[in-house]
Amino acid sequence: MPPEVVEAMSKAALSSVNMVELQAAASRIIADNTGAEAGYVTAGAASGLTLGAAAIMAGLDPGNMDRLPDTTGMKNGFIIAREHRNGYDHSIRLSGAKLVEVGMDEVGAGAGARQVEAWEYEAAITDDTAGIAYVATPTSQPPLPRVVEIAHAHGLPVLVDAAAELPPISNLKHFIDQGADLVAFSGGKAIRGPQSTGILCGRRDLIASVALQHLDMDEHFDIWEPPADFIPKDKLVGIPRHGIGRGFKVSREEIVGLLTALKLFANSRSGPSMEELRGYLEYVVDGLSGLAVEPTVKVPDGEGFPTLHLRLDTDTLGRSAFEISGVLKQGSPGIFVNEGSLRNDTLVINPMNLDQARTEALTERFRAALSSSD
Numbered sequence: 001m002p003p004e005v006v007e008a009m010s011k012a013a014l015s016s017v018n019m020v021e022l023q024a025a026a027s028r029i030i031a032d033n034t035g036a037e038a039g040y041v042t043a044g045a046a047s048g049l050t051l052g053a054a055a056i057m058a059g060l061d062p063g064n065m066d067r068l069p070d071t072t073g074m075k076n077g078f079i080i081a082r083e084h085r086n087g088y089d090h091s092i093r094l095s096g097a098k099l100v101e102v103g104m105d106e107v108g109a110g111a112g113a114r115q116v117e118a119w120e121y122e123a124a125i126t127d128d129t130a131g132i133a134y135v136a137t138p139t140s141q142p143p144l145p146r147v148v149e150i151a152h153a154h155g156l157p158v159l160v161d162a163a164a165e166l167p168p169i170s171n172l173k174h175f176i177d178q179g180a181d182l183v184a185f186s187g188g189k190a191i192r193g194p195q196s197t198g199i200l201c202g203r204r205d206l207i208a209s210v211a212l213q214h215l216d217m218d219e220h221f222d223i224w225e226p227p228a229d230f231i232p233k234d235k236l237v238g239i240p241r242h243g244i245g246r247g248f249k250v251s252r253e254e255i256v257g258l259l260t261a262l263k264l265f266a267n268s269r270s271g272p273s274m275e276e277l278r279g280y281l282e283y284v285v286d287g288l289s290g291l292a293v294e295p296t297v298k299v300p301d302g303e304g305f306p307t308l309h310l311r312l313d314t315d316t317l318g319r320s321a322f323e324i325s326g327v328l329k330q331g332s333p334g335i336f337v338n339e340g341s342l343r344n345d346t347l348v349i350n351p352m353n354l355d356q357a358r359t360e361a362l363t364e365r366f367r368a369a370l371s372s373s374d
């Protein structure tokens, strides 16, 4: 976290605040930075997905809120493309929602040419459909605007998992611009906020439902005065009991830390520039010359992080990429590479958390691991 974030968190720890007012203030700041109507600080993007699905199913009905994760009497189906499915969709299921898969993963299976198509979403809509879940990456298909068009034609909201889609900074607004009804981001990834935080932004009525299912609800209706731009008391028949989000509590320190980090991130002031990060990776490349490894720095289009790909000559090394990654984790400091390409004998390094000292330590450990023959 940037030092400003740590400082803001320590100050918040020494103060007291009304939590609904703090989340209402957070909503205005998140709205400013995302272009959404409203926003909420969640306990990570994963809890944002649970709360978002819960809000879509329960709306502003406290009876529904109290019943979740039992969805009796509610529409509970979320259509999701098979090729979008991943371990984080457990968070959507946690709300009581049922995922309804569409499409095949023929490209992943190496048994076809087409990815999921927009008509397949439309064909899956039934009376039980609550919404559509969409996982955003630079290569996600079908394009989000096509999915939004179909969803909105049927009065259905679209919940977008964009947890790791920052940078580019412009993505703070991009998915909302494309019509998403709720978008979840991680606060503890590139935003550099507290590790346990996230952002959920989108429609005002859905964010109000999120707040009602997340905040402490020990209140008496007659004397309860939540900020009117945040929770529309006049649309509620009563106050729900503690909701499905009660176990995803977010502290005032975390909220203030996340908001401070968000402002720095949105103004490109939250950490090393892309050029500096690339410089660190090139330092590692120089340090590995003469070893049985072919290093490549890859720079994505747009504003994404550069990455270092180390293709190992495993015959010369006499060890697999799996073994070398295992060795790197054990030593001091432990080195944790992206292990998604180990099967291709490749270690991938994301420089997000590097500085000069860490880059030197990393280079030393790579040299040692790639030189020793044991």
Ligand SMILES: *Cc1c(COP(=O)(O)O)cnc(C)c1O
Pocket (backbone or CB within 6 Å): 043, 044, 045, 046, 047, 088, 135, 161, 162, 163, 164, 185, 186, 187, 188, 197, 198
């Ligand atoms: C990281 C990630 C999450 C979870 O985010 P947290 O902020 O750690 O809860 C969810 N979905 C995707 C695609 C992610 O990459």
